[in-house]
Amino acid sequence: MPFECFRCGECCHHLGHVHSILESYGNYRFLIYNQYTGEEIPVEVDPDKREIFEDKSIFSTLPDACPFFRYQPGSKLAYCTVHQTRPEICQDYRCWRLLILNHNGRRVGRIRYIRTLSSDDPHLTRVWERCIENDAEPDDAVWETGMIRILTRNGFTVLK
Known part of the structure; x- marks a missing residue:
């Protein structure tokens, strides 16, 4: 789209x-x-x-x-x-809700408002597919907090 x-x-x-x-x-x-x-x-x-x-x-x-x-x-x-x-x-910029940086501070991905990842980074994509993509948490704030925790544990910095 x-x-x-x-x-x-x-x-x-x-x-x-x-x-x-x-x-x-x-x-x-x-x-x-x-x-x-x-x-x-x-x-x-x-x-x-x-x-x-x-x-x-x-x-x-x-x-x-x-x-x-x-x-x-x-x-x-x-x-x-x-x-x-x-x-x-x-x-x-395309109206993202969160910006994801790697350990060097380089932008490697964005989370859009419809809970989708936009990234070409293979490590981030693997983490997303393994730990986040199928999370059906209905509450956006709870989902976002959990997602940030997972990404941070995997070496990323998440900016709101």
């Missing part, structure tokens, strides 16, 4: 905890830092979004939002103002 973004912006409401601006080069160009991966990523505000980027009022209601997240004025449509140069983690 192809991913369809509804532009609600929920994914970016707390990304200020992940992405921070290290340096402003001027001319709407920035160097950002990913707190999880340690990556430094150059980004540039899209020319057609520079006007809404200048409006910083979003941070009065969403202080933890990504520094490049904005709503279209007069609408509830969300925008990434650096969409054309956004970091890889943002490009890959």
Whole structure:
């Protein structure tokens, strides 16, 4: 099933905890830092979004939002103002509920909201198939807690 973004912006409401601006080069160009991966990523505000980027009022209601997240004025449509140069983690995003990192801190999988794994990592896939995939726990919170415990015991880090 192809991913369809509804532009609600929920994914970016707390990304200020992940992405921070290290340096402003001027001319709407920035160097950002990913707190999880340690990556430094150059980004540039899209020319057609520079006007809404200048409006910083979003941070009065969403202080933890990504520094490049904005709503279209007069609408509830969300925008990434650096969409054309956004970091890889943002490009890959598909509304996951949990992000799984290996022992090196590299992203190796995602758990989607329908309790499915998206991963190419053979170790993670084996753990999923052996210990998690057929868990019929009806309570999502209980299922998630158990799944995190299993993945952590197997050397993974799970981020919410």
